[in-house]
Amino acid sequence: MHLGALFIASHVLTSGSVRETARRFQLSPSTVSTAIHNLETELAMTLTERASGELATLIASGRVLEGLEPIMAAIGELGQWAGHDGAGIDEAWASRIPVKIVTMERFLEVADQGSINRAARRLRLGQPQLSLQLANLEKFLSHRLFERQAQGSVLTEEGRRAYQIFMAISQAWNDLKSSADERYRRTARSLRIGSIIPTGSESWVARCLGSLVSEWNVRRNNNAISLVSMTADDLREALKSGRIDVAILDSVFGLESFRHRELLQTDMVVIAPPDSTETSVADLVASHAICMPSPRTGLGHAAMAFSYERAPNRRLRGQDITAADSLPVIVDLVANHGYVSFLGRVSAMPIADKVRIVDLDEHLPMSYHVAFNHRKAAADACTVIIEVAARITSETVARTIRPTDAGARETAA
Secondary structure (H helix, E strand, O other): OEHHHHHHHHHHHHHOOHHHHHHHHOOOHHHHHHHHHHHHHHHOOOOEEEEOOEEEEOHHHHHHHHHHHHHHHHHHHHHHHOOOOOOOOOHHHHOOOOOEHHHHHHHHHHHHHOOHHHHHHHHOOOHHHHHHHHHHHHHHHOOOOEEEEOOEEEEOHHHHHHHHHHHHHHHHHHHHHHHHHHHHHHHHHOEEEEEEOOOOOOOHHHHHHHHHHHHHHHOOOOOOEEEEEEOHHHHHHHHHHOOOOEEEEOOOOOOOOOEEEEEEEEEEEEEEOOOOOOOOHHHHHHHOOEEEOOOOOHHHHHHHHHHHHHOOOOOOHHHHEEEOOOHHHHHHHHHHHOOEEEEEHHHHHHHOOOOEEEEOOOOOEEEEEEEEOOOHHHHHHHHHHHHHHHHHHHHHHHHHOOHHHOOOOEOOO
8 A cells, every 4th residue: 555545545434435535636536446445455344335326434434544543644744744735734745645655664674774785685675676665765755864874874864754754654554454464364264154045043044054053163163154144146246256155055057167066955845825725836826926036046937937837827927926035025925925935845844834835736856055165164164064954854854855866966167
């Protein structure tokens, strides 16, 4: 990071606006956005987010602003020293300060060592490279910072003032970075697992993840587990972007570049209101509004096609088919509001006391999968997940899984 970018980012966090900051400092919006992005990257945390086209600062930005205050004060002092104070700090100048924090820290090392050669050895830099950086720093500040003597390099009066300013900046930045480094280490150690949204606490997904956490911690693994439930689309994107390491979902479409294993096989069933009387799937579909998982999921796609085939001529068919990515909402619509839906039998069995389960006219197999990245911890977690899923599902739905379906097959992409 260079000082100009820190000055820009601080103003964005204060004003909450990229465009206002760009206008004020006469910069392009992309330059301002890059400054705030670089700060977020350096600190390993999200400080802003877009909401309805507007920039919103998050709670963490307040703490970062406090940490930047000593740096902003030092930039003000630097501006006065360089003759850019006027009625106040010259914001256009401050937003364009090209001096990097690493350059200031190298200046401090030379001052502490009293020798460019000794500092270069400690920093593992070439002496000409370090000398050039110091020369450029002196040129920017328009002050001579060192007196080169036979015994080494001695700070001038201006150099001593620069030392105080740069030391204040370095200490404040290191305080900010120390918290970021700890957050990064925690994140790096954490194993992030995402799953499709469970039907409820009694569902096989919820029980599987609960058992995973318990067994994982009993084994004293070095990686802490972090769990999150998402829609199938979000799971795919999160796995691709690296935000999660493992995904439990009902289709590996679009994840061919990741390793994946089959978690379990089951078949699709209809869940109907507990007081419904229709005996066939066709009658249920024709008589009730339908709510099902999003057609972007494997289950939702199959269910949508199936429902249309069973009642192709129903008036306003499209208007009474609701796609929902929340399985608890689907269950509530079926149990309490007269809807019908489609689920895998393994997901329907735990809620058999809330809904009526009706078999399809034909066997329609479906499967769940775990997809995971290259981390060894992710592969280890998948093995535990598969073992737990086999144990849990065998307790309640063993009769629904054919012998040929038992076990998991690895299909490394």
